[in-house]
Amino acid sequence: xxxxxxxxxxxxxxxxxxxxxxxxxxxxxxxxxxxxxxxxxxxxxxxxxxxxxxxxxxxxxxxxxxxxxxxxxxxxxxxxxxxxxxxxxxxxxxxxxxxxxxxxxxxxxxxxxxxxxxxxxxxxxxxxxxxxxxxxxxxxxxxxxxxxxx
Numbered sequence: 001x002x003x004x005x006x007x008x009x010x011x012x013x014x015x016x017x018x019x020x021x022x023x024x025x026x027x028x029x030x031x032x033x034x035x036x037x038x039x040x041x042x043x044x045x046x047x048x049x050x051x052x053x054x055x056x057x058x059x060x061x062x063x064x065x066x067x068x069x070x071x072x073x074x075x076x077x078x079x080x081x082x083x084x085x086x087x088x089x090x091x092x093x094x095x096x097x098x099x100x101x102x103x104x105x106x107x108x109x110x111x112x113x114x115x116x117x118x119x120x121x122x123x124x125x126x127x128x129x130x131x132x133x134x135x136x137x138x139x140x141x142x143x144x145x146x147x148x149x150x
Contacts, residue, residue: 039071039076040098040099043071043078045112048093051080052114058082058119063079064079064098065078075100076097077097077098078097080096087115090118093113094112096111
């Protein structure tokens with residue numbers, strides 16, 4: 001082997017190592033972004049479930065509210081916005097999620113939108129016992145069992 005071949009082989013090896021280092025850094029950055037977005041999506045689904053069940057008021061918040069649940073990494077925030085829907089007695093709920101980096105830039109990282117029945121209508125309360133309109137099943141005159149079909 002000549003000295004020229006050795007130098008050429010080392011140059012090829014150095015360029016390959018540099019390219020592999022760049023690819024590894026890009027893959028790591030993309031993995032961190034994917035983890036951040038997955039965490040934001042899970043938090044958005046969780047907070048939206050709280051809104052749907054009534055644990056969080058649909059009225060919305062004045063700005064970004066901190067998420068007090070235990071989150072593996074970082075501090076996360078949510079913002080709730082409502083708007084009236086084109087359909088009567090419906091309301092649109094938009095829940096946005098961001099982390100500390102998003103708060104500094106005042107931008108959302110992930111959001112979810114749900115259309116739901118307006119909670120101010122009170123349709124989620126059970127009627128009182130005295131106002132029931134149920135019918136009682138009696139025996140039929142034709143010999144068929146009550147409520148049965150022949």
